[in-house]
Amino acid sequence: MDELVVETRELTKQYGRAETGRLAVDRVSMTVRRGEVYGFLGPNGAGKTTTLRMMLGLIRPTAGSASVLGRPAGEPEVTARVGALIEGPGFYPYLTGRDNLRVMARYRGIGREVVEAALERVDLADRGDDRFKSYSLGMKQRLGVASALMGDPDLIVLDEPTNGLDPAGMADMRALIVQLAHDGQTVLLSSHLLDEVQEICHRVGVINNGLLLRESTVAELRGATSLLVRATPLDRALAISMRLAGDEGVRVQGDHLLLDVPAERAPEVVRELVAEHIDVHEIATSERSLEEVFFEMTTPVLEAP
Amino acid sequence: MTTVMTTVTTPVKTSTLGQVGASTGAELLRIRKWPAVWVTLGAWLTLSALFGYVFNYVAYKSGSNSFSNEGESAASLLATIMPVGVPNTLVDGMPMFGGALMLVLGAIVAGSGYGWGSWKTVFTQGPSRTSTVLGSTTALAVFVAGTIVVTLVFDLGLSLVVAAAEGQHVVWPGLGDTAQAVGAGFLVLEMWAFAGFLLGTLARGPALSVGLGLVWALVIENLLRGVGTLLAPVATFTHVLPGTAAGSLIGSLVGVGGPDSTPGVVDAISGDRAVWTLLAYLVLLPVATVLLVRRRDVN
Known part of the structure; x- marks a missing residue:
């Protein structure tokens, strides 16, 4: 109660x-x-x-x-x-x-x-x-x-x-x-x-x-956690990631991919990538800080005159 | 939360009287430990001693006339500083500088807390705004009453010293006279203290309220009474003013002896009317303060 x-x-x-x-x-x-x-x-x-x-x-x-x-x-x-x-x-x-x-x-x-x-x-x-x-x-x-x-x-x-x-x-x-x-x-x-x-x-x-x-x-x-993946070659890794997380669930950030999937799916993602002969260099869970969320929320308002 | 809450909040029910009592106790503690308050009391006692005893005694001994005793015979001068004269000496200075000092006291008690933020803290402790104002004014009233008792004892002591020095037979003042003087002094000083409290609340600070209050008490009312001798409507208006009432009440006790009486002591209205006017102020001033504080935003 x-x-x-x-x-x-x-x-x-x-x-x-x-x-x-x-x-x-x-x-x-x-x-x-x-x-x-x-x-x-x-x-x-x-x-x-x-x-x-x-x-x-x-x-x-x-x-x-x-x-x-x-x-x-x-x-x-x-x-x-x-x-x-x-x-x-x-x-x-x-x-x-x-x-x-x-x-x-x-x-x-x-x-x-x-x-x-x-x-x-x-x-x-x-x-x-x-x-x-x-x-x-x-x-x-x-x-x-x-x-x-x-x-x-x-x-x-x-x-x-x-x-x-x-x-x-x-x-x-x-x-x-x-x-x-x-x-x-x-x-x-x-x-x-x-x-x-x-x-x-x-x-x-x-x-x-x-x-x-x-x-x-x-x-x-702070929203759901996402999975950060660095893998080569990037274009093929992206295709496979999109198969796993959905077309809207993957973003490219420099040489990284950001997958909107829970942390528990990390082993599955790695397994799929490796099975397709992709080199996985790095994988980590990524959480937005409150600060990022906060500025996302307040910035448009702050820009107003 | 998964567990069922076992503690249901029962808000503390305190009676208004209990809240006023708690507030009075709190205010008495912080007023008692405030150096500025004791400076005010010290100033009052010093002035009472100087104008009530020291100057008159020196004048009596030297046989010269000071500004405050012009035209008085040596015998009547001595009588004022004997124990029997204590009731009059006690109240003589109250309409003017006693009242002014109490106005300062009221103004700093009420006004300082806005700058310090202490009223903000007090208003979040529990007692309602009404209770805190009533508690603070009650504490102020207690302090003023204490001031009068201390002054009475102080004056009696000084007069006994003079009597001993002059080898005079000690005649004690009548109980009735003393009680009347203490009562009148209480009304006058309390009224000025409450006026200061209202001003301090209005101005949310001691400086402006003390300044305005003193100009009013020491200057404006005297000027208005002067104008009143020429214009009847102004005279009627001055008859309801606090300073006129205070001066008239004391004047009815000590007598107004022509042009050389103590400043502020007047006979503009009768003693009875002065008492009723002062009583009305003693009710109206705190009520006005309560109304003001209740509807106020406190930052």
Whole structure:
């Protein structure tokens, strides 16, 4: 049974008047299921943060609706069960990291013992008594994540959590999210980094210019694997390949052939080619990276003036 | 997922009162640990000591007339800085600079969080917008009430020092007078703090709201009252303004002694009407803030 943690319907945010304004989010309908890490992927300015803000009730949609945990977004009962870090951590600069979390724990109505656990979790326990304003960008970001984790929420929304982190910090943050997923936590993660999403997300929503272009699993998005074959002579290899994969199922790429067949058919392909006295130099499975898919999807839109 | 979900989400049900309580506790924690807040309190106590005691005592000892005591006899001057004079001294400076400082306090409590992004974080914690505003204003009210109690003790201490230094018999102020002064001071300072809170919310930052608020409280209302002596409609208008109400309430307690009374202390409206006007502001200002925050997009 797939329980929907987040569901938006035709969610739209228009800034300014209809003719002259800017459509930041355009009829986005997306779903996040319980227990998954959902990657919300798009370039900077695509409308990710605006969509997340509407989900959290920080801003009002111009049209459409968002429901979180089965209730309208922004209701106190809902936000109490959601932990969020939206567009940079917002804390009191004069308070220590620990006191900042204590203030937020009081707002949540939960005990201060969760503060220590949260600080431990993001590796800030030993810097907890330093003022927030003295933190590096990465530490501020981690404190924001710590705040989102407090109170074991049903949904954790992290907006670009690796922003401002150094490579080691990024790796730690990803490990933390993977761990959260392993614990069955539902995470909605926005990112403009493809490898990040590819690495840790189960499902992905791709957004660009306010439009949700696609929503599917990472595997579906990357499409079926194809088989890369380098064989000579090329023309005869092509003829045989087309017999195996169909006329439309083979593409020539330089001195390679790309066959749209599953990886399990590799031995069969080799056998057929060798039986026809063709020299097979190389065979490999080829998977499109999310990056290729992403640019395929977004490039025509980006070319528009 | 193949397994049937066993945990069905039961959203946390918290009463509005519980949310306001949680918000108040959170705000008290962060206000208590804020250096800027203690600087404001320190400034108020310093000003109270200087204008309420130090200048008058020096004037009394030297027999000269300072700007604030012109025409007063030495005996009446001494009386104001004795323990019996504490209720009046406590509230004398409140309509003008006490109120101005509380306006600053309200404005920074409400306004700073927009620049820091801390309101954004707070609004995603659970309590509704209404609850967070009510919690924050309640915390502010608690702090203002504490300020008045601290000032009362501080003034009593200073007056006892003066009494001891001058070998005067200590006459304690009446309980009724003291209670009345504390109550009036609470209304006045609270009103200005809430006005600052609304301004800080409107401007989404402390700088503009403090600037506009101070110009209003210190300049515009005085100018309008001046114009009011010439134009009756303007006078009627000034009678509903916050500064006039605050000044009139204090004026009804300490008396308005001609041209040399404390700036801001006036007798434009009766004490009773001033109390009702201030009470109306104490309700209207937070309600306006709640309405504003509820419908606002927070970035």
